[in-house]
Every structure is written in structure tokens, then in C-alpha cells.
Amino acid sequence: xxxxxxxxxxxxxxxxxxxxxxxxxxxxxxxxxxxxxxxxxxxxxxxxxxxxxxxxxxxxxxxxxxxxxxxxxxxxxxxxxxxxxxxxxxxxxxxxxxxxxxxxxxxxxxxxxxxxxxxx
Amino acid sequence: xxxxxxxxxxxxxxxxxxxxxxxxxxxxxxxxxxxxxxxxxxxxxxxxxxxxxxxxxxxxxxxxxxxxxxxxxxxxxxxxxxxxxxxxxxxxxxxxxxxxxxxxxxxxxxxxxxxxxxxxxxxxxxxxxxxxxxxxxxxxxxxxxxxxxxxxxxxxxxxxxxxxxxxxxxxxxxxxxxxxxxxxxxxxxxxxxxxxxxxxxxxxxxxxxxxxxxxxxxxxxxxxxxxxxxxxxxxxxxxxxxxx
Numbered sequence: 023x024x025x026x027x028x029x030x031x032x033x034x035x036x037x038x039x040x041x042x043x044x045x046x047x048x049x050x051x052x053x054x055x056x057x058x059x060x061x062x063x064x065x066x067x068x069x070x071x072x073x074x075x076x077x078x079x080x081x082x083x084x085x086x087x088x089x090x091x092x093x094x095x096x097x098x099x100x101x102x103x104x105x106x107x108x109x110x111x112x113x114x115x116x117x118x119x120x121x122x123x124x125x126x127x128x129x130x131x132x133x134x135x136x137x138x139x140x141x142x
Numbered sequence: 143x144x145x146x147x148x149x150x151x152x153x154x155x156x157x158x159x160x161x162x163x164x165x166x167x168x169x170x171x172x173x174x175x176x177x178x179x180x181x182x183x184x185x186x187x188x189x190x191x192x193x194x195x196x197x198x199x200x201x202x203x204x205x206x207x208x209x210x211x212x213x214x215x216x217x218x219x220x221x222x223x224x225x226x227x228x229x230x231x232x233x234x235x236x237x238x239x240x241x242x243x244x245x246x247x248x249x250x251x252x253x254x255x256x257x258x259x260x261x262x263x264x265x266x267x268x269x270x271x272x273x274x275x276x277x278x279x280x281x282x283x284x285x286x287x288x289x290x291x292x293x294x295x296x297x298x299x300x301x302x303x304x305x306x307x308x309x310x311x312x313x314x315x316x317x318x319x320x321x322x323x324x325x326x327x328x329x330x331x332x333x334x335x336x337x338x339x340x341x342x343x344x345x346x347x348x349x350x351x352x353x354x355x356x357x358x359x360x361x362x363x364x365x366x367x368x369x370x371x372x373x374x375x376x377x378x379x380x381x382x383x384x385x386x
Contacts, residue, residue, distance in 0.1 A: 025148055029155035036156075037163020049168045056165050059158040066151060077147050084154050 026063075050099075051092045054109050058087040061113040064120040071127045087113075235293035235366040239284050242326040243361035244333050246273075247353045248345060249316030265312055267298045267305050269348065273341045274298070277321055280335040281328045284363040288317040291366040308368060315350065322363050329357035 044052060062084040069075040091109040098105025178186065214221075231237055248265060274292060277285055285292040290307045298307050305312045323329045336342075336354045345352040 025152045026155040029152035030159040033156035033159020033161075034163045035159075037160045038167065041167065042164050043168050044164060046168070049165065052161065052165045052168065056158070056161045059154075059161055063155065063158055066154075075147070077150055081150055081154065084157075 026067075050106060051095050054091040054095045054106050054113075055088045057110060057113045057117075058091040059084060061117050061120070062087050064117060064124065068120045068123045068127070071124060234370065235284070235291050236370075238362060238365050239322055240360055240362045241284075241322040241324075242329045242357065242359050243282075243284075243320065243322040243363075244329055244336070244357050245355040245361060246319040246321065246336065247316055247355070248319070248350050249353070251346065251349050251351050264348075265305050265315070265317070265345075265350065266348065267300050269341070269344060270298050270305065270307075270312075272344070273319070273352075276336075276339055276341055277319075277332070280332045281323050282321045282332060283324055284322040286320045286363045288312055288319075289364060291364055293366050293370070295370060320361050320363050322361050326357060326359060333357045 062080070065083065066075065066080045069080070091106075091113065094109050095106035098107075228237075232239065270287065274285065274287075287298075287307055288310070290296075290310045292307070296308050298305070300306070321329075321332065323332055333354060333356065342352040342354075
């Protein structure tokens with residue numbers, strides 16, 4: 023469980039140390055991609071906690087969601103419609119749902135653990 | 143979660159972290175607030191305007207040059223005239239001329255100089271004129287005597303017992319006469335003529351010796367320095383000449 027968090031911290035450090043900056047006009051796409059990636063990550067954590075985690079689904083979902091979000095934003099820019107809002111909405115809603123599910127699972131786990139300790 | 147699953151999860155976490163960091167850096171730019179007051183703004187504006195005017199000046203000068211070049215190309219007639227003028231100047235003796243030629247040297251006869259007596263030998267104008275004529279006869283083109291260019295209107299005369307060429311007094315011997323000819327061949331010819339000319343003997347009578355140098359490929363004759371005064375010349379009329 024701690025390894026992914028460590029990985030994320032390492033990634034953030036790497037990103038900050040390399041001092042890479044992408045052009046302003048592409049930051050929209052990256053923000054959408056980040057949102058998609060976060061969504062997938064939390065989806066993966068939830069799936070893991072629910073014991074339905076599938077690596078193929080997770081990895082393919084990660085890249086596919088990122089690409090889809092970015093291309094949606096791209097299409098939106100060229101159509102003159104803020105299509106990236108759709109991606110933001112979808113991913114935002116899913117992010118909240120996932121986090122809510124994770125919270126509930128963790129809560130039940132915690133309460134069962136406490137009950138066990140009380141029994142003992 | 144078994145090991146390969148963990149690894150892939152971690153890798154993706156790293157990628158997500160990386161993306162977040164980049165996005166963060168891209169968005170987080172130092173916010174530069176414009177805190178200049180009106181005077182600073184005016185100063186900056188002034189600087190920019192100066193820059194602008196400098197650039198405009200540069201552009202203008204370049205355009206001027208361009209148009210000047212174009213007009214020059216159109217007015218090649220002027221160029222021809224200038225060339226003609228330069229040719230005429232060279233012909234009139236207003237330019238330095240370097241070419242093949244010989245150098246004559248007039249010096250007192252040292253054997254005749256007696257100890258304690260002043261050297262009295264002076265070049266008489268008649269002798270010089272004669273020498274000049276001889277040089278001209280045998281192919282000299284440009285001549286300078288003691289650094290004075292001899293042109294068509296040059297006068298060699300005796301003023302107060304001093305031989306003067308266009309006002310330049312010839313006092314001290316030895317003097318050098320530079321002669322420029324058309325070609326080295328002509329210089330050679332002139333040299334041969336001067337070897338057997340009578341002038342040398344006549345100079346010797348006046349206690350002077352005329353020595354002629356070997357033809358040289360490059361002898362320099364200085365330009366005529368005084369202004370040329372044209373007193374008795376008129377431009378020819380349109381009518382035919384020769385009707386006297």
C-alpha cells in the first residue's frame with residue numbers, strides 16, 4: 023500500500039527537479055490528463071480494496087482515459103465547444119464516487135478491526 | 143496484491159506524480175505584478191520610443207542607400223563624365239603618376255670645387271629648358287624637376303639671378319629630374335638618347351654633371367600643386383576652326 027504513495031512522491035520530486043515546463047497552450051490538455059490519471063488511480067485503489075483489481079483493466083484504463091480526455095479537449099478546442107468540461111465533469115464525479123467508496127470500505131474495515139479488538 | 147501488480151501500480155503512480163508536478167510547475171509561474179508608477183511608465187515608454195526612432199532612422203538610411211544605388215545605376219552617364227574628368231586631370235598634371243622612366247641627376251663637378259671657395263654652379267633656365275625640350279623630344283610624358291611637376295603652362299625663368307620653376311627656386315645642387323614614359327621600352331630609348339645628348343656636355347660647361355640612371359620600372363612624378371590659371375585661353379566656338 024505504501025509503495026504507490028512512495029512512487030507518487032518520487033514522481034513529484036522528479037518532476038519538480040527536472041524543471042520541465044510545457045507551453046501554456048498545452049497546459050489544458052495536461053490538466054485533463056492529470057485528472058484522468060488521478061481518477062484511474064483512485065479507481066484502482068478502490069478495486070483493490072474491493073478485491074476486484076485487474077491489472078490489465080487498470081493499466082489500459084490509465085492510458086486510454088488519458089488519451090481520451092486529451093483528445094476530447096483537443097476536439098473541443100477545434101469545435102469551439104468547451105468539451106473538456108465534459109471530461110472534467112465525468113472524471114470529477116467518478117473521483118468523488120471512488121473516494122467515497124474507498125472511505126466507506128476503510129471505515130467498515132476500521133470498525134470491524136475495532137470490534138475484533140474489543141472481542142479480544 | 144502480488145509483486146508485479148504492485149510494480150505496475152507504483153509505475154503508474156510515478157507517472158501520475160510526474161504529470162502533477164509538471165502541471166504544477168506550468169501553472170505556477172511567478173506572478174509579475176506591474177508596480178510601476180506613471181513616471182516609471184513614462185520612462186519606459188521613452189526608452190521604447192527612442193528604440194523605435196533609432197530603428198526608423200536605420201531603415202531610412204538603408205532606404206536612402208538603396209535609392210542612391212539605383213539612381214547611380216541609372217546615371218551611369220555621370221560616371222562616364224567623372225571618368226573623363228579624371229583622365230583630363232591626369233593629362234593636365236593634377237595627379238601623381240607612377241610609371242616606367244628614368245631619373246636624371248644634376249650635380250656640381252666635384253673636381254672643380256676648390257677648397258675654401260663657395261660652390262657657384264647654378265642651373266640656368268636656358269639649360270633647363272633645353273633639357274626639357276630634349277626630354278620631350280625623345281618620348282618623355284611626365285617630368286618633374288626637383289619635385290616640381292612640369293606641365294604645359296610651367297615657366298622656367300630667372301628671377302633675381304635665381305632659377306625658378308613656377309615660383310620654386312632651384313638653389314641647391316644636386317637636383318633630380320624624374321621622367322615618366324609610356325613604357326619601359328620608351329624609357330630605354332630615352333635613356334639611350336640621353337646618353338649621347340648634347341645637354342650633358344652643356345651642363346659640363348657650366349661646371350655641372352648630368353648623370354642618367356638606368357631605366358626603372360617605377361618612377362613617381364608628383365602632382366602639380368599650384369592652381370592652374372587659364373588667362374589667354376578661350377573655348378572654341380561652334381564655327382569651324384582654322385579660318386584665320
